[in-house]
Amino acid sequence: MTKVDRVVIIGVAGDSGCGKSTFLQRIIDLFGESFVTVICLDDYHSLDRYQRKEQKVTALDPRANNFDLMYEQIKALKSGQTIEKPIYNHETGLIDPPEKIEPNHVVVIEGLHPLYDERVRGLIDFSVYLDITDDVKIAWKIQRDMAERGHSYDDVLAAIESRRPDFEAYIEPQRGHADVVIQVLPTKLIDDKESKLLRVRLMQREGVSDFDPVYLFDEGSTIHWRPCGRKLTCEYPGIKMFYGPDTYYGHPVSVLELDGQLGNLEQVSYIESHLSNISTKHKGEMTSLLLQHREYPGSNNGTGLFQVMVGLKMRATYERLTSKEAKVAAKV
Numbered sequence: 001m002t003k004v005d006r007v008v009i010i011g012v013a014g015d016s017g018c019g020k021s022t023f024l025q026r027i028i029d030l031f032g033e034s035f036v037t038v039i040c041l042d043d044y045h046s047l048d049r050y051q052r053k054e055q056k057v058t059a060l061d062p063r064a065n066n067f068d069l070m071y072e073q074i075k076a077l078k079s080g081q082t083i084e085k086p087i088y089n090h091e092t093g094l095i096d097p098p099e100k101i102e103p104n105h106v107v108v109i110e111g112l113h114p115l116y117d118e119r120v121r122g123l124i125d126f127s128v129y130l131d132i133t134d135d136v137k138i139a140w141k142i143q144r145d146m147a148e149r150g151h152s153y154d155d156v157l158a159a160i161e162s163r164r165p166d167f168e169a170y171i172e173p174q175r176g177h178a179d180v181v182i183q184v185l186p187t188k189l190i191d192d193k194e195s196k197l198l199r200v201r202l203m204q205r206e207g208v209s210d211f212d213p214v215y216l217f218d219e220g221s222t223i224h225w226r227p228c229g230r231k232l233t234c235e236y237p238g239i240k241m242f243y244g245p246d247t248y249y250g251h252p253v254s255v256l257e258l259d260g261q262l263g264n265l266e267q268v269s270y271i272e273s274h275l276s277n278i279s280t281k282h283k284g285e286m287t288s289l290l291l292q293h294r295e296y297p298g299s300n301n302g303t304g305l306f307q308v309m310v311g312l313k314m315r316a317t318y319e320r321l322t323s324k325e326a327k328v329a330a331k332v
């Protein structure tokens with residue numbers, strides 16, 4: 001077992017089918033596999049599939065989840081203790097015998113409710129909410145659930161509809177607690193009925209310790225930028241970027257937006273060179289991270305770019321927290 005002086009807890013919230021797997025893979029690529037442990041919060045379902053059906057509650061309902069145990073176990077991990085985490089088995093719908101989880105440098109807690117319980121929220125060092133609008137969620141889910149899971153179009157729509165009331169009551173409000181929200185919306189550049197072209201907004205909360213929001217050109221200004229031209233080749237309808245201040249769930253945020261598709265990934269370095277506070281270790285690092293896995297879904301639009309950017313901010317938060325604590329330890 002590796003000795004870990006400081007366990008940094010990262011929360012990734014989002015509905016099922018919102019692209020968490022790709023985002024988590026990007027985080028693992030950045031930190032290295034042995035450095036990160038991912039805990040899926042579905043493992044804290046207190047009611048199995050049959051009990052939920054019997055009691056007419058969904059998995060999104062807090063009554064189907066054990067927040068006391070979630071809090072106790074994340075707290076224990078954060079203080080360097082090994083835990084016996086339950087396992088929710090998605091194949092059988094039952095709760096399996098627990099598994100041992102050891103503390104690691106970075107522990108990501110991902111799923112429906114990382115920011116729901118105030119006590120769990122208090123343990124998280126950096127949090128992200130993946131906010132995929134319905135049109136896009138339907139398009140993604142249809143692509144996956146029809147191709148890979150044998151569901152029909154109507155099944156997919158019915159599943160989204162049946163989750164909606166609990167989703168709006170218990171999942172969506174967590175956006176107000178996240179340090180960063182990645183919002184995925186249909187494009188405004190053209191009328192795109194299939195939601196293939198995306199407008200992606202990064203809502204970055206201001207005033208969060210150990211987190212400096214990324215900005216375009218000039219911090220605090222409002223910028224509209226069409227980067228397509230000599231240095232960035234774009235196909236119709238091109239790319240539009242926006243940066244500016246806003247208020248979100250009653251608190252100030254900096255918004256960074258990218259609408260459209262990145263045609264030539266190598267040229268993303270042109271966009272990168274106009275962004276500040278991206279927490280890269282060398283010039284062009286963000287572009288090379290994107291290029292490293294150009295096959296991941298969303299690499300050619302704002303979803304991939306902002307996932308990489310948020311990964312870099314997580315690394316910066318990790319480094320600040322660990323170096324602060326090392327300095328405190330050195331003084332004692």
Ligand SMILES: Nc1ncnc2c1ncn2[C@@H]1O[C@H](COP(=O)(O)OP(=O)(O)OP(=O)(O)O)[C@@H](O)[C@H]1O
Pocket residue numbers: 014015016017018019020021022023140141143144297298299303304
């Ligand atoms: N940025 C993206 N652009 C286009 N499609 C995407 C993007 N991210 C994910 N998808 C597609 O959406 C579907 C769901 O993604 P994924 O499996 O990563 O979601 P998830 O949140 O991990 O879901 P679950 O929790 O149910 O396992 C996949 O088919 C994937 O290819």
Ligand SMILES: O=C(CO)[C@H](O)[C@H](O)COP(=O)(O)O
Pocket residue numbers: 015016042049059089090091093111112
């Ligand atoms: O939202 C989910 C995962 O985030 C699932 O719907 C939930 O975990 C219940 O799983 P299953 O449908 O396999 O019983």
